[in-house]
Amino acid sequence: MDTNQVFIDFSSIGDYEEFYAQLKRKLTLPEYFGSNLDALYDSISGAAELPLHLEFVNLSVDQLETFELLIGTLEDLEQDVESFTFSYFLEQYEDQDEDYEGELETPEQE
16 A cells, blocks of 8 residues: 655744644545544554655744644654654754855865
8 A cells, every 4th residue: 555645844834733734635634623632643553544654844943942732742652553754954054154264175186
């Protein structure tokens, strides 16, 4: 059976309400889903279509702190539910040294 892959883009998420709204659009969750960590755990461990890989993309450093409990819950789920995996990736920044006009020094070869 192919793994169902769901990507949650955090570039447009500021709080838990926005996270749950995006999650509900991307996962088939029961009507009674309660939009909290316990409900998320119960839904993935019991009602979600498995196997499932949930991936968060474009997380900012601030969001790591804001969503620390969510990430911890999903890491617990990954340990507890055999056919569930979870990963997250920080947003990518442009090279901030682009304005540097000097030359890189290289060691002289003798």
